Amino acid sequence: MHMTHDAALGINLLHANQEGADHNRAHFDQWGITCFNLMSSPGAGKTALLEKTLAALSTDLKIAVIEGDMTTELDADRLRQYGVPVIAINTGRSCHLDSRMVAGGIHRLQHDYNPNQFDLVLVENVGNLVCPAEFEVGEHAKVALLSITEGEDKPLKYPVMFREADCLLITKTDLAPYLEVDLSQIEANVRQINPQVTIIPVSAKTGEGLDTWFTWVRSTVASRQIPPVTVPI
Amino acid sequence: MHETDMTKALIVTIRDWWESQPEKTRISKVHLIVGEFTCVEPVSLQFAFDVQTRSTFLEGATLEIQETPLIAFCHACQQEYRPEVGIQYACPTCRSPMDDIRSGRELKIDRLEFDCPDPSKSEEHTLCT
Numbered sequence: 001m002h003m004t005h006d007a008a009l010g011i012n013l014l015h016a017n018q019e020g021a022d023h024n025r026a027h028f029d030q031w032g033i034t035c036f037n038l039m040s041s042p043g044a045g046k047t048a049l050l051e052k053t054l055a056a057l058s059t060d061l062k063i064a065v066i067e068g069d070m071t072t073e074l075d076a077d078r079l080r081q082y083g084v085p086v087i088a089i090n091t092g093r094s095c096h097l098d099s100r101m102v103a104g105g106i107h108r109l110q111h112d113y114n115p116n117q118f119d120l121v122l123v124e125n126v127g128n129l130v131c132p133a134e135f136e137v138g139e140h141a142k143v144a145l146l147s148i149t150e151g152e153d154k155p156l157k158y159p160v161m162f163r164e165a166d167c168l169l170i171t172k173t174d175l176a177p178y179l180e181v182d183l184s185q186i187e188a189n190v191r192q193i194n195p196q197v198t199i200i201p202v203s204a205k206t207g208e209g210l211d212t213w214f215t216w217v218r219s220t221v222a223s224r225q226i227p228p229v230t231v232p233i
Numbered sequence: 234m235h236e237t238d239m240t241k242a243l244i245v246t247i248r249d250w251w252e253s254q255p256e257k258t259r260i261s262k263v264h265l266i267v268g269e270f271t272c273v274e275p276v277s278l279q280f281a282f283d284v285q286t287r288s289t290f291l292e293g294a295t296l297e298i299q300e301t302p303l304i305a306f307c308h309a310c311q312q313e314y315r316p317e318v319g320i321q322y323a324c325p326t327c328r329s330p331m332d333d334i335r336s337g338r339e340l341k342i343d344r345l346e347f348d349c350p351d352p353s354k355s356e357e358h359t360l361c362t
């Protein structure tokens with residue numbers, strides 16, 4: 001008899017991470033929470049956007065933040081001023097959040113608060129345009145940010161995140177007058193990679209476009225909260 | 234840097250599978266399929282794998298990476314095309330955006346090879362590999 005000496009696996013390299021993401025998503029679904037994963041290169045304006053979002057929405061939506069920061073709690077401290085729970089995850093040297101790290105945050109949320117009270121969990125990923133897109137954390141939608149200072153070609157050069165995004169915020173639009181940048185070219189470059197994505201130009205500084213973003217957040221959360229239709233017999 | 238994490242993820246996935254197996258035969262080779270439209274750089278992955286498997290259950294195992302090209306399908310033209318990664322993703326014929334991806338997103342552990350447990354079987358091994 002011949003000994004089996006190889007095995008066909010056909011499993012995803014990130015299988016273990018995906019299982020963790022499914023675990024996290026099951027928690028969110030059980031508690032009626034919608035989760036967004038915010039991703040961008042360093043400094044594109046994730047924390048600034050979160051500050052505006054918490055200020056505007058935390059009265060009618062119950063929000064918690066999971067903050068991935070490589071070494072410091074600076075971003076978390078900025079956000080705590082808005083009176084929402086902010087769970088800081090020290091990612092150490094890892095250049096992205098993975099589902100296991102976020103599970104740690106979720107379990108802390110569960111332990112320290114009644115998780116059923118929350119409508120929305122916003123995850124700020126580590127600033128990195130490359131791999132966060134490949135590591136699902138249990139989110140229901142991926143939100144990518146690209147600041148206009150990064151140049152029109154970034155979506156073409158780092159396409160995976162833009163392909164995966166459900167919503168793309170083109171940030172810092174207030175800086176447009178000072179730059180030679182073509183906003184419509186950025187949009188066109190993103191569109192050829194991801195025709196389905198919702199694109200919203202915003203400025204956290206002037207507030208331009210933020211209402212459109214808030215509407216997107218509200219309607220995405222609401223669309224997940226529609227109770228199941230019970231058909232009368 | 235992220236190849237380190239990718240490799241960590243790869244090792245965890247293989248370990249989970251390996252630990253679920255009744256017989257723990259030493260793994261000699263890992264066959265990966267890595268798409269062009271992923272954030273994985275095969276050369277860096279190879280290097281990270283060699284470093285990170287030292288003194289683990291994968292010690293001495295080699296990594297073989299098969300790359301797959303990015304292939305998209307244009308619905309308007311009803312044909313496949315190869316986008317130029319980094320430059321142009323829309324259909325070269327009609328400029329429709331890249332909609333369906335047929336190949337290039339793979340990050341798959343395709344196959345594992347094991348040491349033949351009995352050295353006398355090694356001849357048979359080369360025959361059927």
Ligand SMILES: Nc1nc2c(ncn2[C@@H]2O[C@H](COP(=O)(O)OP(=O)(O)OP(=O)(O)O)[C@@H](O)[C@H]2O)c(=O)[nH]1
Pocket residue numbers: 040041042043044045046047048049075126127128171172173174175202203204205206
């Ligand atoms: N002009 C302008 N500056 C902005 C805007 N949004 C953010 N910034 C500035 O950009 C810098 C980075 O913003 P953050 O919100 O910290 O960016 P981040 O994406 O959270 O950064 P990391 O977490 O370090 O990756 C800060 O100096 C902000 O003040 C904006 O809309 N307009």
Ligand SMILES: [Mg+2]
Pocket residue numbers: 046047048075124
């Ligand atoms: Mg930040």
Ligand SMILES: [Zn+2]
Pocket residue numbers: 094095096128131132234235238
């Ligand atoms: Zn990473």
Ligand SMILES: [Zn+2]
Pocket residue numbers: 023027103107
């Ligand atoms: Zn759990």
Ligand SMILES: [Zn+2]
Pocket residue numbers: 307308309310311324325326327328329
């Ligand atoms: Zn076409």
Ligand SMILES: [Zn+2]
Pocket residue numbers: 002003004005349357358359361
């Ligand atoms: Zn054999």
